[in-house]
Amino acid sequence: MWSTAFTSSRSHFVETARVGIQAEPPSQARSKASEAAVAEALRLALGDNSKFRLILVDRGAEGSVRTVLRPEEIVVDEDSPLAPKDPPPPRSELVVVARLGGDCHRTSDACVVQTRRILDGLGVAKLDGLCVPWPAALGDGGDDPYHVSADVKRQKRLFLRTWKNLQPLVEAGSVRWLGTEMLETWQLERLIEAVAPEQRPAFNLVSLNLVEPRRRTVTWCQSRGIEVLALLDTTLNKLRAGVEKETFKTLQGALGLDEATIILRWALQRGVVAFPTLRRVIDEGSALTSAKKYEAWVAKLQGILRARTLHIHSPTEERRVHLSVESLATLATLDREYNDKERRYNEMIAAKTKAKLKPMRTAAKAIQGMNAFAGGVSKLLVKAPAEDDEEKEMEGAF
Numbered sequence: 001m002w003s004t005a006f007t008s009s010r011s012h013f014v015e016t017a018r019v020g021i022q023a024e025p026p027s028q029a030r031s032k033a034s035e036a037a038v039a040e041a042l043r044l045a046l047g048d049n050s051k052f053r054l055i056l057v058d059r060g061a062e063g064s065v066r067t068v069l070r071p072e073e074i075v076v077d078e079d080s081p082l083a084p085k086d087p088p089p090p091r092s093e094l095v096v097v098a099r100l101g102g103d104c105h106r107t108s109d110a111c112v113v114q115t116r117r118i119l120d121g122l123g124v125a126k127l128d129g130l131c132v133p134w135p136a137a138l139g140d141g142g143d144d145p146y147h148v149s150a151d152v153k154r155q156k157r158l159f160l161r162t163w164k165n166l167q168p169l170v171e172a173g174s175v176r177w178l179g180t181e182m183l184e185t186w187q188l189e190r191l192i193e194a195v196a197p198e199q200r201p202a203f204n205l206v207s208l209n210l211v212e213p214r215r216r217t218v219t220w221c222q223s224r225g226i227e228v229l230a231l232l233d234t235t236l237n238k239l240r241a242g243v244e245k246e247t248f249k250t251l252q253g254a255l256g257l258d259e260a261t262i263i264l265r266w267a268l269q270r271g272v273v274a275f276p277t278l279r280r281v282i283d284e285g286s287a288l289t290s291a292k293k294y295e296a297w298v299a300k301l302q303g304i305l306r307a308r309t310l311h312i313h314s315p316t317e318e319r320r321v322h323l324s325v326e327s328l329a330t331l332a333t334l335d336r337e338y339n340d341k342e343r344r345y346n347e348m349i350a351a352k353t354k355a356k357l358k359p360m361r362t363a364a365k366a367i368q369g370m371n372a373f374a375g376g377v378s379k380l381l382v383k384a385p386a387e388d389d390e391e392k393e394m395e396g397a398f
Contacts (some may be wrong), residue, residue: 012129012177012202012227013273017054017095019264019308021045022231022275025060026286037285038064041278041301046088050305051312053089056205056229056275057098062121065096070123096122097129097229099181099205105135105158111166119174126174130166131181131205131229135159147186156190163191167199177202179229185220192224201226208272209233210263211244211336222271232267232274234260244334251330257321261307265321266331268311276308 011018023042026034038061045052046068057065067074068088088094098118104111115130135155144152169175180188180201192200204221206214208230218228236259239245252259260276267274281301288294310321323331333339 010225013054013095016051016312018268018273019052019312020054020056020095020097020273020275021052021278021305022056022058023061023065024058024279024282026064034283034286035064035067037282039067040285040298041282042068043086043088044298044301045305046094047086049302050309052305052309053093054095054273054275055097057096057118057122059099059101059118062118066121066123069094073123091124095128096124097131097179098122098127099131100133102133102136104132105162108161108165111162112169115166115169115175126176128176129179129203130169130175130177131179132159132162132166133181134183134187156194159187159191160194163195163199179203179205181205182207185217188221188226200224203227203229203273205229205231207231207233208267208274209238210236210248210266210331210334211238213270213335215335215338218270218272228272230267230272230274232264232272232276234263234276239334247330247333251327255323255327258307260304261310261321262323262331264308265311265323266328269323269328278304 021042023038026038042055042065044050055065069091071087098115100111100114100118104114111132115127119125119127135158137155138151163178166175166178170178178199178201180191181204183191183204188201188204204217204226206217206228208214209232221228236245236248239248248259248262252262255262264274264276278301281297281304285294285297285301288297312320
């Protein structure tokens, strides 16, 4: 499989950085408590027990990440949830990827200003990766299956302008890799055909789950040397009750693993760099009211984080989580888009076959009717001479 090449030396992301943690901005309702929960989750993820080394920084989460990366700057009480604890891993061991906002295309220098603001907010001199989104469409563009409308041309022009203006940051070493965010294959094609080979994106950030595995996008990117970073939904919320959930539960029972570990390993074995969903458990840490609840939350989060890195830090190679070909094939049957296309294809073939068979059946009925008619005539022709002979015999008798 081509995807396996991205777990080796061809990958920008080393084996220990193929599972990352997403630092999301704190909620507005409890911003202080939420910021502390995000920071604490990040500390635990980067600790010796979990050993995450990849961080995806959303806009607005720079403060929480800086709290962890630069603890010497924090001046708070020792018992404060924001108080620094264990020192973070060296910056050289971390891979930090940031996301630009949709307004980075607003003016020609907006992307550069925003990138420098992110660097200042994080307190770092260099980003390993920078995700650039596609410009938003103007209203409802209507049906444009070939993506040739005037608005698409406008979006392409703005994106290429932003991409070009970010190149000096790459050349200066402020950004190591440029990547794209949530781009479809047709958008990536527009980019690749317009830039030099050395300016092509290093990765594309997408959103994945079991029933929407983005199979075409993943394969397209990997065949062109573009890695896929995935915001991975590790729950079963997307599965429909019935066949889909029963299929997964049967496999889960055979493997003896929790659902999130199976889904994460499914993504990794497809050659994807994954950011498993942790929002729910981090939100729980934003509403703690006692030290006892805090300790219980930390224990729960540590268990979840350790489970996410079983494929990396298992004591022996034999104990690492690895799904068999049969298990992967079973999970592939949950691809709803593929199943819908296959069903529509079968229905189309059945309809065409029926249309072709109809005149054949009509002709067969006609031939059958002709044969029946011919058979009746032949019987009459055979029967007539017999009656004449009988009349002659009667005449001879008289």
